Amino acid sequence: MTHPAETASLAYPPAEASPDFPRIEEEVQAAWKRDRIFEESVSFRPATGDAGTNEFVFYDGPPFANGLPHYGHLVTGFVKDLVPRYHTMKGRRVERRFGWDCHGLPAELQSEKELGISGRQEILAYGMERFNEHCKVSVQRFTHEWEYYVTRQGRWVDFQNDYKTMDLSFMESVMWAFKRLWDKGLIYEGYRVVPYSWAVQSPLSNFETRLDNSYRERQDPALTVKFRLDPRDGDPGPIDILAWTTTPWTLPSNLALAVGPEIDYALVRKGDHHLLLAEAALGKYAKELEGYEPVASMKGTDLAGRTYQPVFPFFQGTENAHKVLAADFVATGDGVGIVHMAPGFGEDDLNVCVAHGIPVKVPVDVAGKFTAEVPPYEGINVIEANKQIIQDLKAAGVVLRHETIVHNYPHCWRTDTPLIYKAVNSWYVEVSRFKDRMAELNKQINWIPGHVKDGLFGNWLENARDWNISRNRFWGAPIPVWKSDDARYPRVDVYGSLEEIERDFGVRPADLHRPGIDALVRPNPDDPTGKSMMRRVEDVLDCWFESGSMPFAQLHYPFENKEQFEKNFPADFIVEYVAQTRGWFYTLMVLSTALFDSVPFKNVICHGVVLDEHKQKLSKRLRNYPDPQEVLNTYGADALRWYLVSSPLMAGGDLAMPKDARGIAQALRQGVLPLWNAYSFFTLYANIDGVKARQRDSWDQVGSLDRYILAKTRQVVEGVTARLDAFDLPGAYALVPGYYDALNNWYIRRSRQRFWRDADGAAQDKQDAYDTLFTCLVTLCKALAPMLPHVTERIYTALTGEKSVHLADWPDASALPADAKLVAEMDLVRDICAAAMSIREQKQLRTRLPLRTLTIVHPDAATLESYSQIIAGEVNVKAVTLSTDIALVGSRQLAVNAAVVGPKVGPAMKSVMAASKTGQWTDNGDGTVSLAGVTLGAGEFDIRVQTNQGLDAARFAGGKGVVVLDTTVDAELEKEGWARDFVRAVQSTRKDAGFHVTDRIRIGATVPAEVAAALEAHAETVKRETLAVDLKVNQGGLTGVATKVDLSGTEIELAIAKA
C-alpha cells in the first residue's frame, strides 16, 4: 500500500494489510534466536531480591523421550510457556530447563521392537550391555522433532542446559534419595502380589495400572469348582464345597478356601450327594441345583478349619494348606460365597494365607508360563492354559458350571496384554506410613481446577498404598542395594553416593547403568570364611521414582547446588494433564513429603485431554485431528495458543476439537486479527502523516474518547493481571475481545477523522489521537505478550523500536486513568447508538441517509450532553435531543430490584411483586416509591419505560431509557444521502482500483437527474472526502477506471483516474 519511495523516511515499518501470521512468527522466532532474547529475559532478572529468592520456580515435567509430540504436549507446552513469560515480565527470574525422561519400560520396549527381540531371555541373549547401549541412543532419537515443535509453538525452554534422567549426576541424586528413604526406614523388601505384565516381564506399579484407561472389556471363563471336604463325624455323607473363580489357571496353585464368617451357607442334597454354598447364591445356581433339597444351614465360622482335597495334586501336603479359612473380605455378590485362595496370585489370598502359616507357591515364571512345579502345563502361558485346565477339571468331574463373563480387566499400558496378579519379591516405599502427612501438606497446594485437590488427588492420597519401586528390568537406575549371597552371613549395604561406592569397591563408576554396576562385587565383611560375596540386587528403579526426584536430581542435589535448591524448593508452578494426579504429581508429592516434609509445588494446573469432535481419543491411525504442522503453518502458533489455552481444557475438561480446525481459524479472527488491524491502521496513517507518537503519561487535556479508551485499557490490564495471578488463563483471554471491540469499533471508528484531518488548528487533537492509540497498542502488547507472544512481539518492536516485548516490565495499570464514571457513560452511549441503529435497520433507512433528530429519554440524560456529537456522528442525525421526561414517549413501569428487596421484606415479597406487575404503586416524589405497604428507596427499584405504540423507538440500558428516531426524510436529507452514497461508491472504486489512500483523483459520472442535483449541492464535500480535484457529472467522456455502481437502487456509471 505504501509507495516504495516513501519507505525510507517512514515513521514506522509498514504493516501488511493481509498479514501472513505463520511467516511473521517464523521471523519473530528467528530474531529471538539471533538476539538470544530468551536467554536475556531470564538472565537480566536477578536471582535474588530483597526478600530472599527472586526466582519463580518452574518444573518441566519430563516427557518420555522416545515418542513424538502431539496436541496434548502442545497444550501443556503453551501453558509451560505462558505462565513463565508472565512472571518474567513481573520481574521474576524464571529458569526453564527441558527435561528428558530416558529410562523405563517405554524405552526398553521401543528398543526391543527396533532390535527385533522380545522379553528378558532374548535381551539377555542379545547382551544387556548392547541392549542398554541401544536404549541410550534410541531415547534421543526424537529430540530434534521435539525441539522443532517446542520452538515452533513459541515455547521458550532451555535445551542446552537440559537434564536427562540417565545422566550420571541425575542418577547419583536418585541414589541419594533412595538411601535417605532407607535411612528413614521407609524402604522395605517384600513378597507382594502385584499387577504383573508377562509381556514386558515386569511388575507394574499400582498407579501404572491406573494411568489412562488400562481397564478394558475382556471375556474370561468363570468356573464353579467342587472341592471334596475331608469327611468329619456328623456329616450326612460326602460333601463338595463350591468355589468360583475367573482365573482357572490359578486353581493348580490353590492352597486354601475362604468363607465369610458371618455369611449363611446352605447344605443341599440330591440322593447321596451334598453341596455347600452361600444361601444367597442358591438362586443363581437353580439350574445346576435342580433336584437338590436343602438339608442344613450354617455360618462361615462353622466351616472354618475343615480340610479338603485339592483338585490338583501338585501342592498336596503343603504345610497348613487346603483348609477352609474364615476371612472378612469374602462377599456373596459374585460367585458362591466361597473364595478359592492361591496366595501366589491374589493380594487377599496372600494376606490370609501368610496369616495362617501357609507358604507362598508361585509356579509361574517371569514370562507368565507355568514352571516344572506343575508338569502337565509346564511352559504354557497361564492365560492360554485356562482351556486345558478347564478340560482336565471337567474330565475329573469337579466342574459344576463353566460360563463366560465379560468384565473390565486391567491391561498392560505399553503392550495392551492382560495383566496377571502375581507374588514377586519387590522393593517398596512405605507410603502408607506418611500418607496422612501428604494429605495435610496437600492443603497448601493451589490446584487448578480446585476440585482436584480434595477430589481426584485428595482421594488418591487418602487411599495411597505402598509404592513398588523395583522393576525386574535392565534400562534404569540401579537399586543401590548390595546383599550377601549367603544367608548364613546376612548383610545389606545401601549406597547413597558415588563416593560411598568408591569407598567400598575401590572404583568410582563413570556410569551407574547395568551391567557395569552389577559387576561391582566384594567379599562380605561379615563373613569370617571370606567366601560369601556382596552382590547388587538385580532390580532397577521404577522410572517414576526418577520423575518424582527431578526437583533435586536435575540440580545434582545434594552434591552440588545445595543452596540453590534449598532456597528454591518447592516450585511455584507446574502443569500437566489431569491423569498425572496418579503419575508425576503423585511421585513428586511422595518424595518431597518423605525427603523434605514439604509440598513439591505451590500451584498446579491440571488440564484436560484433547479429543476429536466426537470425543474420541486422537488417533494417528484414524487421522481424526488436524495436522499440527499444517495448523501452525496456516493459522500460526498464537492462534493455536489462543484456541487451546482459552478452552475448557484449562478447567480440567476435555476439548472436542473439530478436524477442520475451525476453532483455530476463529481464534485467529477473534484473538489475533483485531489487534493487527488496529496496529495496521495506526502505522498506515502515522506514516502518511509522518507522525511519531509517544507514550501518554498525562490526560488532563484530552477529550472523552481518549480518556475512555485509556481507562478501558487500564481495566483490561487490571483484569488480565488479576486472572493471570490466579492462574485463570481462559479468564484472561476472555477479557480481550471486548477490549478489541471498544478499541476498533468505537475508539478508532469514532476518531477516524482525527487521524487524517488537516493540520491547521487541530494539530494537537491529531497528535492526541495518535498518542492515545499508540499508548493503547503498546500497553496492550505488553499485557498480551504471554498470551500472544509472536504478534505482540512484532507489533511492539515495530512501534517502539525496542528489542523485545518480553524484556519489558509488566504494564502498570495505575499509569493509566481510572475513570469508572466515564467508562460507564461511554458504554451507555454505545448502547444508545446500537438502539438507534436498530431502528434504522427496522425502518430500512441506511446509515448514510442523514436524519433530523434522535431523542434520548433517560433519567441521567443530562450527563449525556457532552456525548451528543459522538452520538450524532455515529447515528448520522443532525441533532440529538435529551430528555428525562418519560411521559414524552411512554409510561413508567416499576422494576423492583428483587435481589435487594427480597431479603428485606421476606414473605411480603409475593405481594410486592404482584403490585409492581399490575402497576399498583405510587411515586412519593422524594426518590422513594410505595407499594403493597412497603416503601422502597434508592437502589431498591428502577423505573423502566413502557414505550407508546406508533413511535419509532427502541429501549436501551435494560429498559431504563428509550431512543426515538425522527424517520421523516425530506428532499434536503435525501440529497445529502445521495451525495454520501456517491462518496462511498467512489471510495470503494478507489480501493478496488488499488489507489493509495493519499492519491488525488478526477471523477466522472453519469447519473440520473435527481442524483446530479444532489452531487451539485454537495460537490465540495464529495471532492474533499474523495480527494478529488475534479468532479464532472453527466458531461460524457468517462476516462480512467470505470464501473457501474448500484447507488441505493439507482444504477450509475462512474470513472476515476489519478490526477
Next chain:
RNA sequence: GGGCGCGUAGCUCAGGGGUUAGAGCACUCGCCUGAUAAGCGAGAGGUCGGUGGUUCGAUUCCACCCGCGCCCA
C-alpha cells in the same frame, strides 16, 4: 457398586437464589468504511436433564433419579 466432573440455544461453552438466563460459532436479514469481508450489527433460536424438597421466589441450594465422561472397586 463408590469417588470426581458434567448435563443451559442446532453446536461449543460462560453464568449463577430474584421477575427479561448470556457469549462465540452456525442460520436469516441488514450495514459502515480515505484500517479491518478472516469486518460490523440486528433477528430468530431455551419448559437451564427429570422428579421431589427448602424458599415469598429455584435454572442456581438440597435429595433422589436418568444420561455422559474420567477414575477406582
